[in-house]
Amino acid sequence: MILLLLLATQIFAYDIPEQVHVAVGAYPGLIQFTWSTRQSTPTSAVRIWLNPSYFKYYYGISNIFTSGNNSWVIHTANATLYPGATYMYQVGCILTNFSQIFKLTVPPSTGSSSTYLIYADLDIGLNGNLSWAEIENRWPQLNVDAVIHMGDIAYDLSSDNGAWGDTFMNSIQPVASSVPYMVCVGNHEDSDYYESYLARFAMPNNQFYYTWASGYVRFLAIDTETIVNQFPNMTDMIDYVEDVLNRPQADKEAYPWLIVYGHRPFYCSSLEKKGACGPEAQLLQSALENLFYTYNVDLYVNGHVHNYERTAPVYREKVMGSGGSGNIYIDPLATIYVTTGGIGADGDNVDVNTKIVPSWLVAQDENLSYSILTVFNATHLVWQQWETGKDRTSDEFWIIKGLSAFAE
């Protein structure tokens, strides 16, 4: 036994896990850990301290992922933990070596306020690095419970035989190892037919469309690529979306906020991305807007266009009710649409349309920016759009709902 251990140590010792990140699983408290090593290890395990003097191993599986001359063993393991609790953990192999010690906070269940860092289209070029450095600096103060990155990850995960993806995954590790890093597909994940994306991320249900809940929020991730490319052939996802949105009363009570996210916009004004804001947005509207309206989706959040925009409550291009030209929506009558694709994708598509301003458009920002959403309770949430390098928000809005029910 000792000999075996020694042998294993000799063969695998230098293979320290990297690209460590976590995601929520199929139910609150289920956490999926993912990491990479160059070689296969005899076991894939997470060592979690359940209290300061007691740790437990959780075992998982591994798969080989090869992209040109770049080959990784990608490991994943699940653990059911307490929502809202903080743990120390290591990932690796019980016979060879473990990673450094990481700290993870599991998103809270219903009954607690919660905060999310939200963006799409993040590169590791000049702009992306500027925003990312700021986020890492602010991280200890932000008290974020989960990150949501709505596609176009790294530009591209598969570039340089995946070496670019490796650099990206290591650069987000300090954040993505400490709270769930939830992703969905964008058009750039399609550049290697989703292979890198599928190998590197584990999500609940599947990596294209899934639901999870945290704080007072039920989230739903959708795959806008399939809709834009195959409309109207996408019954599987549409059925799933309706299933999640048409939820039982108990789910509505536990998670009164319903937030959907995907890569592409349903509403945007960009002139540079005429297709995305025109015919493609209309396809998405045809596929899903009725469901959003019927089942009272509060917010739809997307990227793809590299700026920030926010709409009034809108349905079929019409502002519903008194709308909301200000910063507070009270009991909005339709979904509010937010584009937040401006965190840093080097290049174009930052222009908002200032010439023809659609009636439903309320706020815009072309500068580098990212979003912080705080859901306080069943009645109040606030969205803040932070401008990179400026120490200020360019937009802030509140949604307040259901107060009359509480007054009774």
Ligand SMILES: *[C@@H]1O[C@H](CO)[C@@H](O)[C@H](O)[C@H]1NC(C)=O
């Ligand atoms: C495990 O990795 C650390 C570096 O993180 C190294 O110092 C240590 O020697 C390794 N242990 C074994 C048993 O290989």
Ligand SMILES: *[C@@H]1O[C@H](CO)[C@@H](O)[C@H](O)[C@H]1NC(C)=O
């Ligand atoms: C982890 O849980 C998810 C469900 O959320 C499941 O799909 C996946 O297969 C599990 N992974 C492992 C390694 O057991």
Ligand SMILES: *[C@@H]1O[C@H](CO)[C@@H](O)[C@H](O)[C@H]1NC(C)=O
């Ligand atoms: C793959 O090949 C490139 C170009 O020859 C080289 O720079 C890189 O280090 C190689 N990657 C690996 C993992 O061997």
Ligand SMILES: *[C@@H]1O[C@H](CO)[C@@H](O)[C@H](O)[C@H]1NC(C)=O
């Ligand atoms: C951004 O940061 C990564 C490391 O996280 C680095 O590899 C990359 O070269 C940086 N990009 C620029 C343009 O400096």
Ligand SMILES: *[C@@H]1O[C@H](CO)[C@@H](O)[C@H](O)[C@H]1NC(C)=O
């Ligand atoms: C939709 O499915 C039909 C029948 O299989 C097929 O003929 C058509 O080309 C598909 N359309 C798209 C856009 O994929």
Ligand SMILES: *[C@@H]1O[C@H](CO)[C@@H](O)[C@H](O)[C@H]1NC(C)=O
């Ligand atoms: C971008 O930032 C500049 C300088 O701070 C500011 O003048 C401008 O209004 C901002 N643009 C938008 C669209 O908010």
Ligand SMILES: *[C@@H]1O[C@H](CO)[C@@H](O)[C@H](O)[C@H]1NC(C)=O
């Ligand atoms: C909900 O949160 C808001 C904002 O913090 C607060 O003003 C309000 O009193 C809270 N409502 C309840 C019922 O706790």
